[in-house]
Amino acid sequence: MSSLISLIQAAIVFGTVILFGSTGEILTEKSGNLNLGVPGIMYIGGIAGLATAFFYESHAAVPHGIVGLLLSLIVSFAAACVAGLIYSFLTITLRANQNVTGLTLSIFGSGVANLFGGSLNNMAGGVGQISVAVTSRAYRAYFPALAGLGPVGKIVFQYGFMVYLAIIVAIFITWFINRSRVGLNLRAVGESPATADAASINVTKYKYLATCLGAGISGLGGLYYTMDYIKGTWATDGTIEKLGWLAVALVIFASWKAVRGIWGAYLFGLLFWAYFYISGLTRASSELFKMLPYLVTIVVLIVVSLRKRRENQPPASLGLSYFREDR
């Protein structure tokens, strides 16, 4: 029983990282931009938040967790938006190829994050491992009273606030895309920019905003990873990159619906950690088990293309840049 609870907890914590990533990417892709820079963006979000918390904690006389939390949250979101801005400028204004630009952003983001992450580890001196204990504790705080309500309390309430933020953001983005006027315009831009342009929707503005804000949301995944998942430290082991690609996979799995991404993310988490709770696996065969999320994504990809249901398809102009004079 307790191992089942800890499996579910591990799945939810894991899922939260990729849920942020995929929710942001869904918003981006709805504007027709396929941003393969998600791993880089999550890296940048993670390191920006960590560096902010580090400088705050090492400069403030008595660091306060909530202040560190707010500062790092804001800086992390802003830095990830800037990463999205680089992508937007190159693909929207300069009409560069989206795949190539996204992959470059992934290389760049991982480089920036690990360069500074490594330097921070050096600066932290001593054991050579940066730690922002105060801020990280604020990220991981939960209500003991609620978490004490037996197994349900543990499964539902024993997490830092960002787990719930991820769910709220996913629900809000779904509502925004499907129900709001602006969201309708955004979908029009992603499906047929020429038509949207003719209906006097400012295509450039929509693409820029959706991509930058989407990147900001994806970046929070990196922040959650550094602050909560690995408790306010930095590791140059490339985990964020793996998680970033899983977030891209989750977008497909959820067939561009952020709400579907919520349970999808937790399912990925379950699949990812399942090997840990199955007895009798060797270290080798557990590696085969870690294939599951990717295999499931491929199966979903195939099923979606087989069924050809219109509401499950990617936005029609996904991956293409728009040039008015080309019409």
Next chain:
Amino acid sequence: MSTVHHSHGVPLIRIVKRTSLSRPHAWAIRVLAVILALVVCALLIYALTNLNPIRVYNSMFQGAFGTGKRTWVTLRDSMTLLCIAVGLAPAFKMRFWNIGAEGQVLVGGLVTAALMLYIGASFPTWLLLVLMFVCSAAAGAVWGLVPAVFKARWNTNETLFTLMMNYIAIQLTSYFVARWEHPFGSNTVGIIPRDGSKAGWLPNLLSEGFNKDFGWNIIIVLVITAAVFAYLKYSKHGYEIAVVGESENTARYAGISVGKVYMRTMLLSGAICGIAGFIAVSGASHTISVSTAGGRGFTAIIVAWLAKFNTFTMIIISLLLVFLEKGAIQIASEFNLNDYASQVITGIILFFIIGSEFFINYRLVFRGKGGHRA
């Protein structure tokens, strides 16, 4: 969209597609972009280290070409990157987004390592090398073919499918690394074959022994590069690839079986990437790990795209990128930064090159200046 600033309905800057641009002019723009990027990187290096950037670039050069050994290693790594990019060229020319080179390289390397481990001792060297070459190509081809079959049959999105295939390959490699672990607990396979016989290593070209020059790596890759160039430019298959890439509907109208072209081309693309895995294992690292491909599958995508599918242009771009990588690793160790500085520098330079394509394809026209070139 071209509107930057409205005034009396005429925008301040208009963007016009260039009809044609002479090749020297286009290259001048690209070179300018690289120079600009190097200036930006110099500023960044100065900000991080307070060192004279010229000195830093000098030590970058030393890092890549400072000694004979370093020059060979730089050439060797450029050739591996080039091989992957050349493998991607046919797929990209057909507008088939093969993001799966990383996985195709890995399975190629995995098969090579398996052959070295299990039958290395019992075969003559030349036969073993031929066998590894063929099997690695076959493994890469299978990895490339699977997404192509689904794309041909059901139009399944190939970008995402090939991306996922990378991770299947990575987990498969992790599995075998754990099985072949040596010494126990190291989570690495160590140098193979275990008996120290070096059976299955690509030998030196210019002298006896191993690891002094990498002439065979260079010859194999350059032959493939020339062959793919000719295949794309002069063969009927190459023509069909070009037509499918321009427009699927045109291809169908012309009686080309698009699905067949997809599968055939991806078989070739995957096979060449698999061979790159063979070269990486047999000709360079002599071991296998999840970083055998080391992100080069992704970097090669950028190489192939920037070279506009011209495999000879890819030689220059591969050399440039590997030079940057080696140089940045050198400055990192000399000036106490970490290796990731190379990724940052590479990223910045790629951003500039990607951006410069805009000024090659389009020109800016300022209001009131009519047809003047901007």
